[in-house]
Amino acid sequence: MAYIEQHSAGLSAPVKVGLIGSGWMGAFHAESIARRVPGAVLAAIADPNVESAQALAQSLGTAKVTADAADILADPEIDAVVIASPARFHSALITQAAAAGKHVFCEKPAGQGLDELDAALAAVEKAGVHFQIGFNRRYADDFQAAKKDLAAGIAGQPQLLRSLTRDPGNGSIPNAARVPAWTVFLETLIHDFDTLNWFNEGAEPVEVYAVADALVEPKLRDQGFLDTAVVTIRYSNGAIAVAEANFSALYGYDIRGEVFGSKGMVQAGRATETAARRYTAEGLSADTPRLNVELFRQAYTDELADFAATVRAQRDGTPPPSGAFTLTPGAADARRALAMALACIESVKQGGPVAVAAAPVALRDDARAGV
Amino acid sequence: MAYIEQHSAGLSAPVKVGLIGSGWMGAFHAESIARRVPGAVLAAIADPNVESAQALAQSLGTAKVTADAADILADPEIDAVVIASPARFHSALITQAAAAGKHVFCEKPAGQGLDELDAALAAVEKAGVHFQIGFNRRYADDFQAAKKDLAAGIAGQPQLLRSLTRDPGNGSIPNAARVPAWTVFLETLIHDFDTLNWFNEGAEPVEVYAVADALVEPKLRDQGFLDTAVVTIRYSNGAIAVAEANFSALYGYDIRGEVFGSKGMVQAGRATETAARRYTAEGLSADTPRLNVELFRQAYTDELADFAATVRAQRDGTPPPSGAFTLTPGAADARRALAMALACIESVKQGGPVAVAAAPVALRDDARAGV
Amino acid sequence: MAYIEQHSAGLSAPVKVGLIGSGWMGAFHAESIARRVPGAVLAAIADPNVESAQALAQSLGTAKVTADAADILADPEIDAVVIASPARFHSALITQAAAAGKHVFCEKPAGQGLDELDAALAAVEKAGVHFQIGFNRRYADDFQAAKKDLAAGIAGQPQLLRSLTRDPGNGSIPNAARVPAWTVFLETLIHDFDTLNWFNEGAEPVEVYAVADALVEPKLRDQGFLDTAVVTIRYSNGAIAVAEANFSALYGYDIRGEVFGSKGMVQAGRATETAARRYTAEGLSADTPRLNVELFRQAYTDELADFAATVRAQRDGTPPPSGAFTLTPGAADARRALAMALACIESVKQGGPVAVAAAPVALRDDARAGV
Amino acid sequence: MAYIEQHSAGLSAPVKVGLIGSGWMGAFHAESIARRVPGAVLAAIADPNVESAQALAQSLGTAKVTADAADILADPEIDAVVIASPARFHSALITQAAAAGKHVFCEKPAGQGLDELDAALAAVEKAGVHFQIGFNRRYADDFQAAKKDLAAGIAGQPQLLRSLTRDPGNGSIPNAARVPAWTVFLETLIHDFDTLNWFNEGAEPVEVYAVADALVEPKLRDQGFLDTAVVTIRYSNGAIAVAEANFSALYGYDIRGEVFGSKGMVQAGRATETAARRYTAEGLSADTPRLNVELFRQAYTDELADFAATVRAQRDGTPPPSGAFTLTPGAADARRALAMALACIESVKQGGPVAVAAAPVALRDDARAGV
Known part of the structure; x- marks a missing residue:
């Protein structure tokens, strides 16, 4: 043969x-x-x-x-x-x-x-x-599971949302991370804003109130570098959201999302690195996630796989991959989250709530056009 | 015999x-x-x-x-x-x-x-x-364990705190609960304010920004009854706290506290009624706490036992019960939390941040006198 | 007035x-x-x-x-x-x-x-x-919740069961605990036998195979004191159960029960002392239960409260307290568990499986009479 | 350019x-x-x-x-x-x-x-x-984390071990799965035997006692097809292990490992599909793992990546990948697990404990040669 x-x-x-x-x-x-x-x-x-x-x-x-x-x-x-x-x-x-x-x-x-x-x-x-x-984050398995439940109406009408990012650190801010000064909003909380917008799909962010400070490295405060922030967001459907960030969690990388609504609550966020647990004379313990590329390895792969598959389908003229709910973050999502980050910077400067700039009509996504 | x-x-x-x-x-x-x-x-x-x-x-x-x-x-x-x-x-x-x-x-x-x-x-x-x-809540076993860890410096210097109350409900507000109109701050969040103050012991609440709405029963909005609120609090030590409340959690009674600081995080809050778990064709499930007098039965007993023991010691001239950290909520605690609730009401009325009224010197507790 | x-x-x-x-x-x-x-x-x-x-x-x-x-x-x-x-x-x-x-x-x-x-x-x-x-243990809140689910058929027909007891210790056996020699079966695993019998209500234990050894204190082996045991039990309904005990868990008091059946699984057992969690540079940690009178404080109170209430009702001629499932362990339960412990001792001596002695007809409880 | x-x-x-x-x-x-x-x-x-x-x-x-x-x-x-x-x-x-x-x-x-x-x-x-x-399973992240802890001595000297496999099902056994008759030992529990051997590295399995039955599909009992089994294993270091399998878990794919020893306990096994949780009027719930190629996707990839890297190094004459503990399952591991499965079959036939056949000297791995 x-x-x-x-x-x-x-x-x-x-x-x-x-x-x-x-x-x-x-x-x-x-x-x-x-x-x-x-x-x-x-x-x-x-x-x-x-x-x-x-x-x-x-x-x-x-x-x-x-x-x-x-x-x-x-x-x-x-x-x-x-x-x-x-x-x-x-x-x-x-x-x-x-x-x-x-x-x-x-x-x-x-x-x-x-x-x-x-x-x-x-x-x-x-x-x-x-x-x-x-x-x-949209591609992380737990955030997707939460989104799927939300799309199915498990939590009902959203009333309270929360998203937080705590980057791993050891109590100081690396030089490279200090640029730009408004990193906490432009580079970090922008993830949380997208998560909140995605979880509260169909509503628009209307107003933000941001508090920020240099609590990890107080000596950077005069340089305008803020490492800790809490943002309150009002949405067009009445829901109130909180986004929170800090640049030095000694226990590692802490990313969570929560939606509470008229019918219940869904939560995403992984507290431990693996499902392994140890019990010793000191009690229960487990390892925590330490690195974004470990915590989100699959998510980083899947977002690019989604991109490649969509590009391929568009190039080849075949139907794009589809799913039960909006997954791919696109132009309107990028714009909406940036507008929130910029409003937060203004809110910190003014010390009060600030309106979120609406997108040009052409950039509003379909799902929200009817709202 | x-x-x-x-x-x-x-x-x-x-x-x-x-x-x-x-x-x-x-x-x-x-x-x-x-x-x-x-x-x-x-x-x-x-x-x-x-x-x-x-x-x-x-x-x-x-x-x-x-x-x-x-x-x-x-x-x-x-x-x-x-x-x-x-x-x-x-x-x-x-x-x-x-x-x-x-x-x-x-x-x-x-x-x-x-x-x-x-x-x-x-x-x-x-x-x-x-x-x-x-x-x-100070007497709930998990909140006490968290406080013990905080007193031992496990979380380091507090930077971000959170406390939330979600009362059980079925989507409507009972008549009796609608009095007074500012219940959400005066009766409910006042618990969270105390938890945050206790967890962040040694610092004073300086300013609050409160957002509140009638999301459970929108028709009560015109009567001024608000069932949902989120409060951002600045403390004298720079820490930023969020307190959150809602009057109708369909899954029951949800009370949580969290302190994030320069060395780590501690959390309190019980997600399930008991440690029992069931696994069926629908997946994992467990019962959630439904009633405050069930969730906090031991806490309600212990706060009165603390009161009785202290009164007895004072009456009999014997040494009072003591512990590793401040447990009993007293005059200064009652005053501090009420001042926060009142500032929140003002914040909602004004739509911006409001300072928290300082207590008369005589009412400041010892622990903070030296701050 | x-x-x-x-x-x-x-x-x-x-x-x-x-x-x-x-x-x-x-x-x-x-x-x-x-x-x-x-x-x-x-x-x-x-x-x-x-x-x-x-x-x-x-x-x-x-x-x-x-x-x-x-x-x-x-x-x-x-x-x-x-x-x-x-x-x-x-x-x-x-x-x-x-x-x-x-x-x-x-x-x-x-x-x-x-x-x-x-x-x-x-x-x-x-x-x-x-x-x-x-x-x-029947009165512990999680074991009761599991029993309630079992009585409701959540797990279906039981196929595999597990109960374990790990007593707290520091690697040695206190003198007082060494009497009697067969403590591991007569005093400790007898709890697990009852849990299994109760969880598998309606079936009778038919045969046991026990392995036991002195692993905590090997030098006691010659005195016949065994500190570690694993027992396999066959039940009349085909279910296979495992009971396991050890006298020196450095992390404290570990009591668990599990029933797997044709429709799912229920589990009982509390892994941590309270719901509090801490996250530090070492990862996640929590305290574990350390003392039976702490872990089972409520259960110890409730078993006596059940006893008092039943005695009072019997004395006063009023209806006894009742519930949705068999709670009070009585004569037949005491007898059934002891017969298993004695069969285990025999199994260790013989090195093979041993039948469990059936109770006199008068001692069989009603629920099983019809089996 | x-x-x-x-x-x-x-x-x-x-x-x-x-x-x-x-x-x-x-x-x-x-x-x-x-x-x-x-x-x-x-x-x-x-x-x-x-x-x-x-x-x-x-x-x-x-x-x-x-x-x-x-x-x-x-x-x-x-x-x-x-x-x-x-x-x-x-x-x-x-x-x-x-x-x-x-x-x-x-x-x-x-x-x-x-x-x-x-x-x-x-x-x-x-x-x-x-x-x-x-x-x-050796390549699953939680099993590796547990092994790493064991290699570091976290649990001390192993005394009690447990490994279980519950395959997903809906209460019946597919035809294809019924061959060979002793599948439960030869194809399924052989995984658990390896996990136990790996976790208890340095000790040899000495004797097994196996109980097995047709509880999922009792009508297959006469054909000799058994779908449920519990095995007790004695090791040369005195440790007692239990392996357990069942072919129809309605809640999905349940794989766990546990080692209890003189210093503590380590556990592996993932109870839920993702970290997402939902809370509704019915309480807490979460999805469970359903498919081995989902639960172990990373493990299946990593075992082949290990194989490819080792083959490549051997082919190219470069140093093989190395780690802190034995990872790759080789000839001696394959032989040891099969000997246990065969001893189990004999144990079921005889109704009593059976010795595990020792490997030819040439096949014993280095780590155990010195035992």
Whole structure:
């Protein structure tokens, strides 16, 4: 006997992804695409720090490296880009990528101001490319389970919501984390805002009241770097939400979400690293999650897998993947969360509640158009 | 052989307690004193609704009943009173009881305004009687365990705190619960304020921002009855706290506390009625606590046992019971929590943050005097 | 105004209880009766160690003490006895108490041999007195919740059961605990046997296979003292159960029960002392239950409250307290569990499975008569 | 600017894997290798049911298919095989693959008799190829965390162990699962035996006592198919273990492990599908794990990743991956677990305890040689 050779002509070509930015998060996304995301290949890497890009490319067997993102945007072989540069370049890169006809996955925040973001999202709209923002928590198994229950009406009409982020730390703030000054709102709580918006789907955030302080490193207060914040949010459906963040949880990475409503409550958030437990003379103990890329490993893979599958379907003209509830965070979600973060900064400056800027009509998502 | 008769001459006489108010809470306290609190006897019951008092007295074997609390205050056999009348009478009753030389246990709130409360507490101070306020959560085993950890520095310097109360309900507000209009702050969140103050001992509440609405029964909004509230509190040590309440949790009685600080986090709050679990085709399930007198049965007994033991020690000139941390909620605690509730009402009216009124110097407790 | 004097003529007199045995467990029961059990008074204490009895009596304000249990049995004022003497006297004391017309609460085991126990239970039957055995776990809130679910058919037909006891320790066996040699079966696992029988109500234990060893203190092996045991039990309905015990859990007191059946599983057992949790640089931790009288404080109170209420009803000719499922452990339960313990001892000696001795027809309880 | 082309010459070639058996488990392994295991490619598939192999190959883009496993064994491009055929062919295939110089990953059990397995493992030893058995539970995150704690001495000297498997079902046994008759020991409990051996590393299983019955489908009892079993195991270090299995848990897939020892206890086993919780009028609820390939998805990937990495290191002459404790289940583990399963079958037949057959000296692993 001998082998019967197979021909897999029917299989669609994988999505060719260009990575822009090979820093810590970019490198992790690169590894996900190269090793864990079915149907995608990492085709090229751009970073002004070309040594960083080269090292990453070699470790993953990626052929093409460049210091200039424009090379990737001009490359006809590239289907889509993953933007993981510093946030101040995000809106401009989205605009350029869309103009070049590339599908876009962008790390959060999609911009640092509403004008630049609205321009970028208008370019996406005009080009008709697929846009996804890196709100990875939506892909965590427990947050998805909670969302599924909410979509099924388990909690009824939402009345009280909570989302919190506590980053791991040891009581100090690393230098790199201190930029920009408003990190706690623009980079951290923006995740919680999206979670709350997603959990309270159909309602719009109307007003925020934010309190923030430098409690982890009080000496940074004068530099305007705030490491702790609590935000109260009023929604158009009356629901009241609280988002909370702190940059130094000695026990690790603590991410939780909770929705209480007219029929009950759903909660997401993993308190321990695994299901293992130990009992000793000191009592019960268990390990806590320590690293976002461990806690959300599956979520980081799945958000890119969703992106790749959607891009592939759009490219091939096949039906997109679908589900029982809104999963993919898109343009309107990116815009809504950024508007909240910016309103929070204003609230801290003013010491009182501030209205959340409404999105241009074109950017409102369908689900909320009817509200 | 035959019995050797024992003489228990050395045992101190039990504390004779007079109950003022035989409503739902008063009746429960009466039963605790009569059946579950060692070293105390229920000697008399006063209630303008004398039939209610008589029925309670007969079921518990209590001899003396009166429609007029003054009879109890004038009775030389009575050591102490438990005030469980409607809240609008609390401050006046405290004042009269102290003047009559009776030790006082008063249900929360100790008053409805700071002037009447300050007068009452001044009377207590002048008379030298013992005063305890009914913040029973301090006696719940999990809240005590959390407090013990906090006193031991497990969480380090507090940065973020949370306390919440969700009363059981079925989506509507009973008529009796609608008085007074500001119940959510004066009767409910006042518990959470005390929990937060106790957990953040040594710091003073400085400012509150309160949001409240009628989400359970929107039609009561026009009557000014608000059933849902979220309060942000700034403390003198920089810590930021959130207190949250809702009057209709379909899953029962949900009481939680959480302190996050420079070294970690402690949490209190019981999610299930017992440790029993069931696994069926529908998945995992368990019963939730349904009734405050079930969830806090031990706490309600223990707060009265603490009161009785302290009164007995003061009466007998023996050392009071002591512990590793501040347990008994007293005059300063009652005053501090009420000031917060009143500031919240003002905050809702104004739509912005409001300062918490400082207590008269005489009412500040020792632990904080040095802060 | 003045007091209206109440006459509680309608209240039935409390049950007068005589305690036999003032050791550790007896003293705890005495305190429960004197302070925590409604409708019962501790009227007399008997112990050959009369100083022990006197000290206990004085601390609780009990008048009558004797060295001779016969004084209590001859006392016409005594309604009922609580037997907390060493186990070797249990059956004889039950027999004598029943003959004297006293209702009997007896600590486990009710005897150390089937002949003496059958004689004692026949005396109980003949005298028509109420008999209860100290299987307190039935009164623990989580075990009751599990039983309630089982009675409702939540788990379906039982197939696999588990009950375990791990006593707190520090790696050694106290001298007092080493008597009798077969303590692990007669004093400890007898609780688990009752739990399994109760959970698998309607079926009879048919055969046991026991493995036991001295793993905590291997040097006691030669003295025949075994501190660790695992028992496999076959039931008449096909269900297979495992009971497990060890005398030195460094993390405290670990008591669990589990029933798996054709429709699901129910579990009982409390892993932590309270619901409080702490999160530190070392991860999650919580205190574990350390003392049986803490873990089962409510259960110890409630079993005596059940006893007192039943005796009172029987004495007064009123209907006994009732519930949705069999709660009170009685004569047949005491007998069934002892037969299992004795079969286990035989199994260890023989190194193979051993049949469980069936009870005399008169001792089989109603629920199983129809099986 | 333009791309800088990268040359990844330094990267070692991936391991080329041939799959033998494209049934349910084989197909899942194929998908893991093709999509989720870094450093491995699925090069060929063999199955007598060639249509099944072809369908699988096409869906994964695998080129070579054959009805005859010999083609794979003769293919010089193939580095290693994954054996997922029916168990009755396992030992023979191991023998042939080793003789052909292929590294071997074999699904459990590695054989159905000790003679055939000893011959196969001798062939492995002689050929010097790497051998791994599919005890995937070792790779589950919670089981690894527990093992890590055990290796660190957290539980001290093991005294009591427990491992259980409850397969999901709906109260009946699918036809396919009824072969072989002793499935409960040979296919299911063999996992638990390995878990217990691994957790109690350094000790040998000495004797087993097994009870088994047809409780899920009593009508299969006469055909000799038993769906429920409980096994008591004595180890050479005195520890007593219990393994338990049932084929129809209506609540899903329930896998747990527990070790109690002189210093404490460690537990593994995941009770819920995710960390999400819901609270409704019915109380607390959560979803339970339903499918082994969901519960153990990461474990199934990681066992093959370990295999691929080890094979690659052996092929390339680089150091093998190493860790703090024994992870990879090898020849001695496969043999030890099978000997226990066979002893259980004998125990059920005899109705008493049976000794576990010791392995040939050559097959004892290093760690235990010194015991």
